[in-house]
Amino acid sequence: MAQVVSDTVRQYVKELKERGAIKTRQVECAFLRVERHKLVEWVYLKDDKGEFECEGWRLAKRKFDPRKPDLELLKIIYSMRPLSTRVNPPSSSSEPTLVANMLELLELKKGMNVLEIGAGTGYNAALMQEIVGSSGHITTIDIQDDVVEQTRRLLQASGYAEIEVIATDGAEGFPENAPYDRVIATVGCPDVSPRWAEQLGSNGFMLIPLQHGAEGFNPLVHIWKEEERLLGKFVGLSGFMSIQGKLGIEQKPSFEDIARICSRKPKAVHPLPDIFKEIAESWENKGRSEFISFLPFMGIVGDKKALSFNPPSFWDGEKGAAIVAQDGVALYGDESLLDDLKSLGELWERFGRPGFLAWHLEFLPRHRAGEIPEGERTWVIERRFFREIARLA
Ligand SMILES: C[S@@+](CC[C@H](N)C(=O)[O-])C[C@H]1O[C@@H](n2cnc3c(N)ncnc32)[C@H](O)[C@@H]1O
Known part of the structure; x- marks a missing residue:
C-alpha cells in the first residue's frame, strides 16, 4: 500500500507541475511530503441521487479510512478536484491547482510566521509548515468546532502537532501570535478584516480572495502596508466558498x-x-x-x-x-x-484592454475614508469596513 500511495502522490505532483501550478522546488517538496489522504475522514461526492445538497449540487457521503485507504477514493483525493468534506455549513480541501498557485504567490521563507483564515482539512497549513520549517509558525483558524477538532487530531497524527488550529471567527484574526509575515484567507471574503491589517507585520502581505461580484467570484488580491496606507494588486483568480461569521453577507x-x-x-x-x-x-x-x-x-x-x-x-x-x-x-x-x-x-x-496589473487598489477604512475620489479611470467599491479605490494606470 505504501508504494501505491507514494506512486499516486508522485503522479499528482507531476500533474500539478505540468499544469504550471507548482513552479518552485520548495512548493514541489512540500506537495511531495504532505499526504492529503491522511487529513480526510470522509468526502461528499457529486451524485444526482445523493441525499445531501450544498451550494446547488447534490452530494453523497463516502467514509474514508486513512489507515486502510480505499483505492477508488485515494485516486479522487489525489486528483485535481476540490474535496467537499462538510455540508451546511460547508468545508473542503480546495482545488490542488489553486492551493499550489496560492502557495507560490505567498513567497514563503524559512522562519516565517503565518496566519491562515479557513483551516478546513489542514492540508494547506501542513504544506505551509513544510516550507517555513521548524523555525517558522503556522496559526490556522476555522469557525466550525467539529472541523477544528478533526483537523487538529489528523494534523497531530500526521506529524504536524506544532500547527496551532484555533476554533473562532477568523474575522478577528489571532492577535496572540501577531505580527504575521503573511495572512492568507482560503475562503471567499466580501471585505478585508481591519484586524488582519492590524496584525500584519510592516514588511508582510496578505493574500485575500476578495469578492468582486457574485458569490464565488473572488479575484486573489495581494495587500500590503505602505506607511499608513493599505495598497493592493490583483494576482490571480479563485472561486472559494464564502466566509461565515462577522464578515459574512447575504450573497446576491x-x-x-x-x-x-x-x-x-x-x-x-x-x-x-x-x-x-x-x-x-x-x-x-x-x-x-x-x-x-x-x-x-x-x-x-x-x-x-x-x-x-x-x-x-x-x-x-x-x-x-x-x-x-x-x-x-x-x-x-x-x-x-x-x-x-x-x-x-x-x-x-x-481603456486599452487593461489586465490584472493595470489596476492599483487602495483600501481606506470607511470611518475615515473622507471624500470619494473622482476620475475617469477611478472606481469605488463600498465594503463594510473598507472603501476600495480601484485606479487604472
Ligand atoms: C475552502 S475551506 C479551506 C480549505 C483549507 N485551507 C484546506 O487546506 O483544506 C474554507 C474553510 O473556511 C472556514 N470558514 C468559513 N468562515 C470562516 C470564518 N469566519 N473564520 C474561520 N474560518 C471560516 C470553513 O469552515 C471552511 O472550513
Whole structure:
C-alpha cells in the first residue's frame, strides 16, 4: 500500500507541475511530503441521487479510512478536484491547482510566521509548515468546532502537532501570535478584516480572495502596508466558498442562484459581439489572457456584475443574467442585458484592454475614508469596513 500511495502522490505532483501550478522546488517538496489522504475522514461526492445538497449540487457521503485507504477514493483525493468534506455549513480541501498557485504567490521563507483564515482539512497549513520549517509558525483558524477538532487530531497524527488550529471567527484574526509575515484567507471574503491589517507585520502581505461580484467570484488580491496606507494588486483568480461569521453577507447571486440559472434553458442565444469572440476563444485556448484581463474589469467597472468566471457571465439583480459561451451569449432575462454587456466590452477596449496589473487598489477604512475620489479611470467599491479605490494606470 505504501508504494501505491507514494506512486499516486508522485503522479499528482507531476500533474500539478505540468499544469504550471507548482513552479518552485520548495512548493514541489512540500506537495511531495504532505499526504492529503491522511487529513480526510470522509468526502461528499457529486451524485444526482445523493441525499445531501450544498451550494446547488447534490452530494453523497463516502467514509474514508486513512489507515486502510480505499483505492477508488485515494485516486479522487489525489486528483485535481476540490474535496467537499462538510455540508451546511460547508468545508473542503480546495482545488490542488489553486492551493499550489496560492502557495507560490505567498513567497514563503524559512522562519516565517503565518496566519491562515479557513483551516478546513489542514492540508494547506501542513504544506505551509513544510516550507517555513521548524523555525517558522503556522496559526490556522476555522469557525466550525467539529472541523477544528478533526483537523487538529489528523494534523497531530500526521506529524504536524506544532500547527496551532484555533476554533473562532477568523474575522478577528489571532492577535496572540501577531505580527504575521503573511495572512492568507482560503475562503471567499466580501471585505478585508481591519484586524488582519492590524496584525500584519510592516514588511508582510496578505493574500485575500476578495469578492468582486457574485458569490464565488473572488479575484486573489495581494495587500500590503505602505506607511499608513493599505495598497493592493490583483494576482490571480479563485472561486472559494464564502466566509461565515462577522464578515459574512447575504450573497446576491448566491451559488444556488447561479446553479438555478445555469440549469434552465436560455430565453435566447444571440451571436457574440466581436469583442467577446476573442474573450470566449481565449477561454478555450491555453493563455486565456484576454478572458482573464476582462474579469477584474467586469467586477469593478460593471458595478460588481461579474457572475462567475467559468463561463464568463454577467448578472443584473433586476434584469437577469447573460452567459458568454463560444457559440453565443445565452440570455436568461431582459434583452437589454446584451447591450449592457456590449457596452462594457467596448469600454474595456477604449481603456486599452487593461489586465490584472493595470489596476492599483487602495483600501481606506470607511470611518475615515473622507471624500470619494473622482476620475475617469477611478472606481469605488463600498465594503463594510473598507472603501476600495480601484485606479487604472
Ligand atoms: C475552502 S475551506 C479551506 C480549505 C483549507 N485551507 C484546506 O487546506 O483544506 C474554507 C474553510 O473556511 C472556514 N470558514 C468559513 N468562515 C470562516 C470564518 N469566519 N473564520 C474561520 N474560518 C471560516 C470553513 O469552515 C471552511 O472550513
